[in-house]
Amino acid sequence: LKGNVILGEPRNLACLAKTWKGDGSSSKACLQEINENEGVLLTEKLKAVDYEYREEVHWTKCQGLLGTGSFGEVYKMEDKQTGFQCAAKKVQVEHFRAEELTTCAGVTHAKVLPLYGAVKEGLWVTIFMKLMEGGSLGQLLKQCGYLPEDRALDYLSQTLEALEYLHAHNVLHGDVKADNVLLSGDRSHAVLCDFGHAAQLHPDGIRNCLTTGDYVPGTETHLAPEIVMGKHCDFKVDVWSSCCMMLHLLNGYHPWTQYYNHPLCLKIAKEPPPLREIPPSCHPSTVQVITSGLEKEPTKRASAAELRMKTCKALKQVGGLKSSWSGEYREPRCLQ
Numbered sequence: 479l480k481g482n483v484i485l486g487e488p489r490n491l492a493c494l495a496k497t498w499k500g501d502g503s504s505s506k507a508c509l510q511e512i513n514e515n516e517g518v519l520l521t522e523k524l525k526a527v528d529y530e531y532r533e534e535v536h537w538t539k540c541q542g543l544l545g546t547g548s549f550g551e552v553y554k555m556e557d558k559q560t561g562f563q564c565a566a567k568k569v570q571v572e573h574f575r576a577e578e579l580t581t582c583a584g585v586t587h588a589k590v591l592p593l594y595g596a597v598k599e600g601l602w603v604t605i606f607m608k609l610m611e612g613g614s615l616g617q618l619l620k621q622c623g624y625l626p627e628d629r630a631l632d633y634l635s636q637t638l639e640a641l642e643y644l645h646a647h648n649v650l651h652g653d654v655k656a657d658n659v660l661l662s663g664d665r666s667h668a669v670l671c672d673f674g675h676a677a678q679l680h681p682d683g684i685r686n687c688l689t690t691g692d693y694v695p696g697t698e699t700h701l702a703p704e705i706v707m708g709k710h711c712d713f714k715v716d717v718w719s720s721c722c723m724m725l726h727l728l729n730g731y732h733p734w735t736q737y738y739n740h741p742l743c744l745k746i747a748k749e750p751p752p753l754r755e756i757p758p759s760c761h762p763s764t765v766q767v768i769t770s771g772l773e774k775e776p777t778k779r780a781s782a783a784e785l786r787m788k789t790c791k792a793l794k795q796v797g798g799l800k801s802s803w804s805g806e807y808r809e810p811r812c813l814q
């Protein structure tokens with residue numbers, strides 16, 4: 479069985495990924511497709527052998543599940559030849575969105591998780607990315623309840639750095655939340671990952687509607703009003719989500735969930751922004767950051783760049799990163 483896995487460039491991966499769109503047709507049933515093995519590896523640390531890169535043959539999962547990404551589970555993996563370890567998300571072809579790769583393939587930024595390649599093996603697509611020993615911010619919150627204000631501001635600032643870069647490259651992330659922010663081993667660095675809900679917006683100003691086509695909405699509690707109302711969307715949807723994430727970091731629970739039952743989308747459309755969920759102990763400049771990011775009208779909402787500036791100022795106002803917090807548990811805040 480001949481494989482077709484090469485060491486290549488991001489643009490090779492982007493164009494191959496477009497052919498992986500799960501078409502759900504019977505063609506998948508034929509034997510050839512089941513065993514086909516094609517892909518592009520972007521680093522020498524992952525080595526295809528005779529144009530093949532197969533699970534258990536050339537690479538293998540090690541230890542348990544790292545987490546769950548959009549449309550697939552994430553494992554720690556090891557290349558059998560080089561011993562190199564990284565993270566790998568396995569997605570079924572019919573759930574695969576080419577945007578997961580086309581939007582981040584050419585992106586290199588300190589706050590965006592580096593892509594190491596992707597391989598299709600039969601009915602599975604495996605996406606390889608840098609291993610982040612600190613796990614996700616969502617996992618950290620589960621362990622420690624909620625974060626001190628300075629830590630939350632610092633992670634928000636790093637997330638906004640990634641968004642500022644992505645938006646400047648016409649990429650909308652589409653699912654900004656603590657589960658998609660990964661941490662370095664010492665938890666000082668945060669990177670944005672998981673482009674399973676991403677979209678490339680056309681810079682020619684044609685306003686995009688995310689509720690048409692194959693777009694799959696992100697996490698309901700973090701959806702911007704314009705999405706749930708089916709209105710035109712732009713990069714501002716990520717800014718709204720980043721401030722929903724900020725409320726999650728400060729409170730230990732997602733916004734809206736303490737006041738309303740599902741489905742939340744009607745409330746998000748009708749109710750005022752969840753500013754009452756900002757902890758009363760927050761510094762006024764932190765309140766201002768969240769208020770600017772939770773403007774219901776996208777044109778009034780701060781951009782990622784503007785909000786990052788406000789966030790950095792607020793972090794200075796609260797005295798900078800000083801909480802000696804080492805992750806001890808804090809019970810999620812009860813409703814005041």
Ligand SMILES: N#Cc1cccc(-c2csc(Nc3cc(F)ccc3O)n2)c1
Pocket residue numbers: 544545546547548552553565566567605606607608609610611613614657658660671672673674
């Ligand atoms: N390393 C790591 C690690 C630990 C915990 C969660 C996650 C995580 C959450 S979403 C996520 N997405 C993702 C992970 C990949 F390896 C490849 C593509 C992805 O979209 N990964 C990664």
